[in-house]
Amino acid sequence: MNNKSKLDNILVPVFSVILGLLLGALIMLVFGYNPVAGYQAMVQGAFGSSFYIGETLRQATPLIFTALGFSVAYTAGFFNIGVAGQALLGWLFSVWFALSFPEIPGIILLFISLIVGALAGALWAGIAGFLRAYFNTSEVIVTIMLNYTALYTANYLIRNVLSESSDTTARIPEGASLRWAWLSDLTSNSTLHGGIFLALIMAVVVWIFMKKTTAGFEIRAVGLNPFASKYAGMSTKRNIIISMLISGSLAGLGGAMEGMGTFQNIFVQGGIPSIGFDGIAVALLGLGNPVGILFSALLFGALKIGGNSMPLVADVPTEVVDIVIASIIFFVGANYLIRMVVDKRAKLNKGGVK
Amino acid sequence: MKKRNLMSLLALGLISGATLAACGSSDSDTSSDSAAKSSTSDDKFSVVMVTDVGGVDDKSFNQSAWEGMQAWGEENNKEEGTEGFKYLQSNEDSEFVTNLNSAVQAKFDLVFGIGYKLKEAMTDVSGQNEDQHFVIIDDMIESPNVASVLFKDHEAAFLAGVAAAESTESGQIGFIGGQESDVISRFEAGFVAGVKEIKPEIDVKVEYVGSFGDAARGKQLAAAMYSSGIDIIYQAAGDSGNGVFSEAKDLMNADDSKKLWVIGVDRDQNDEGKFDTGNLTLASTLKGVGAAVKDISNEALAGNFAGGEVVNYGLAEGGVDLTDGNLTDEVKEKVAEYKQKVIDGEIEVPQKP
Structure with a gap:
């Protein structure tokens, strides 16, 4: 029975992706474009050359972090919509630190900058965690609002403190960059950076933490039944705050990937960074499981990067590409629906045979 | 029992996979067709523009660049596509590098970056592809393979x-x-x-x-x-x-x-x-973005790409007006x-x- 549900766990996300791709194909057909040429362009554009593989992995890197962050809070029963804002602040403060202390030798500067980014994200998420633990406010509303606060605070700081009323900061010192020459060489000058290895390591760390440690067990217990775990002597308040801190620090690291790796600076943002919300979708598709998150982040990276090639190669306009990607994400989000159908059919079948 | 359920899922997956595969084979025909077409056209000079986040239908900056490029295409009997002229839209800042690289890999002769926001990305990509010609609008990049266009x-x-x-x-x-x-x-x-x-x-x-x-x-x-x-x-x-x-x-x-x-x-x-x-x-x-795009494309077509130069368009040059x-x-x-x-x-x- 247990094996069975594991199989279901794999089947449901796979199925939702297939359905999404089919709907996307239908949409392309309706608009008069060749869906096969479109998807071929997408696959080519995501994995067709070492450059595109590098870009896809680069796109997936911050998503792995934000998704891991979201899933930790989610396991404890909180919907941390604020990963976007936490990531933005992680990005801002890691870059800020790297720019402020260029005299620190490269690798150490990188290391401390990443920690600063993680701390910034953790503190930002901690606000929501604290309010939830002691005043029982809704973490959803608080984190949504904190997203906007983060956005405008970051933009203000970039314009007025980190630069002289320009919209981008200087680049971080070369030594502190996560972009390693051999990675760029390997992938014909893609923006792939060392963050991908950190992401893989963090996925393992999160898995061990959640599955093998007492603290992880408590977080899971609180998520499953806060009353029972309280009765068992666990502090719900403490676990709420801890899970939000971990969630925020992972999101902050995801943002720091953009700052120390992809862009090497931070610029005025027109909107809340999409790595936050995409990360939530990645976590939901990966069912909160670190391995699942790795695969679904890869899928999202491939959709985004591969989608860029569709207008060029298959003449599918950008707008239609966006609809196709959205329809895939829609089914990803609706995987509960698919699960329900699967479960119901299973039950019916059972009844029928007996 | 549950097995049947699984089987039906699997069957559906297989069927859809097979359909896609079948279509895939038909598609490879069409792609070889287009390859044949391209080899017949002798003049292969092609240009591409990478937009900033506004998109080519912003009724303003990007659109005027795109209109200039379309006018250039009409003048030189080019068709929209990888053999003539094309635009790549960027929805996010992180897509600039990807789009610029896609443009380079698709072997366009001249790559335009529309807007100062592409400066950082273009600086990197132009440094990595020294044989490729680039043009940046609204900003300056000092590099022998980049022409910069500024407007007053x-x-x-x-x-x-x-x-x-x-x-x-x-x-x-x-x-x-x-x-x-x-x-x-x-x-x-x-x-x-x-x-x-x-x-x-x-x-x-x-x-x-x-x-x-x-x-x-x-x-x-x-x-x-x-x-x-x-x-x-x-x-x-x-x-x-x-x-x-x-x-x-x-x-x-x-x-x-x-x-x-x-x-x-x-x-x-x-x-x-x-x-x-x-x-x-x-x-x-x-703002004569369109005219600038057209002029520079024409000059590059004639073999006079203004690499490393900064072109300034003001009222006196007719580059801006009311x-x-x-x-x-x-x-x-x-x-x-x-x-x-x-x-x-x-x-x-x-x-x-």
Whole structure:
């Protein structure tokens, strides 16, 4: 029975992706474009050359972090919509630190900058965690609002403190960059950076933490039944705050990937960074499981990067590409629906045979 | 029992996989077709532009670049596609590098970056591909394989300021910018200087949307300005500026007794100002992005790519200008007078507010 549900766990996300791709194909057909040429362009554009593989992995890197962050809070029963804002602040403060202390030798500067980014994200998420633990406010509303606060605070700081009323900061010192020459060489000058290895390591760390440690067990217990775990002597308040801190620090690291790796600076943002919300979708598709998150982040990276090639190669306009990607994400989000159908059919079948 | 359920899932997966595979084979035929086509055309010079986040239908900056490229294609009998001309839209800043690299890998001869936002990405990509020719609009990259195109936006904005100050009835004027940056500051500085030149007592109200792609917020800012008594707004906000037009049109459609105006930007936005009983585009500042794209493409086609050079387009060069729009003859004269003064160097328009 247990094996069975594991199989279901794999089947449901796979199925939702297939359905999404089919709907996307239908949409392309309706608009008069060749869906096969479109998807071929997408696959080519995501994995067709070492450059595109590098870009896809680069796109997936911050998503792995934000998704891991979201899933930790989610396991404890909180919907941390604020990963976007936490990531933005992680990005801002890691870059800020790297720019402020260029005299620190490269690798150490990188290391401390990443920690600063993680701390910034953790503190930002901690606000929501604290309010939830002691005043029982809704973490959803608080984190949504904190997203906007983060956005405008970051933009203000970039314009007025980190630069002289320009919209981008200087680049971080070369030594502190996560972009390693051999990675760029390997992938014909893609923006792939060392963050991908950190992401893989963090996925393992999160898995061990959640599955093998007492603290992880408590977080899971609180998520499953806060009353029972309280009765068992666990502090719900403490676990709420801890899970939000971990969630925020992972999101902050995801943002720091953009700052120390992809862009090497931070610029005025027109909107809340999409790595936050995409990360939530990645976590939901990966069912909160670190391995699942790795695969679904890869899928999202491939959709985004591969989608860029569709207008060029298959003449599918950008707008239609966006609809196709959205329809895939829609089914990803609706995987509960698919699960329900699967479960119901299973039950019916059972009844029928007996 | 459950097995059957699983089997049906698997079967569906297989079927859909097979269908896709079947289509896949038919598609490889078409791709070989197009390859054959390309080998028959002898002149293969092709250009591509990577947009900033506004997109080619922003009715302003990107669109005018794209129109210039289309005009170039028509002139040289090129078709839209990888063999002629093409645009790649960027929805996010992280896509600049990907799009520029895709353009390089698709073997376009000339790659345009439309907007200062692409500077960092283009600096990297042009450094990595030294044999590839690039053009950056609105910023400067010092590299032998990049041509830089700058516009004296402040000069055109100055004329817009003159026109606004001459035309205002309420004596209140507003400016809505896209994202705070060197380029948009030029617009702001020129516009404010133009207004002050005519009516030093007017304080121009300045607001920024914070994005070039947020028409909703542009509309909100415009609503606040119009309700505070401002009757002319100059918008330099790309796609966000369409919100300013939409708010002005809504207000004028509801009640056209009090005249409200918008000054358009980058291309002639007269069509954007049409409402039920008239037109509310006072005038538009022109930025010859399209002409620049066309010129540079033509020169590169002839083998004279201006790599490493910085081309400056101002009023004197005809690179920027102000349309007549719905200006009265009196105002037109005034504008012409000041235009001459700027060209003659009698007036130095400031670049920074």
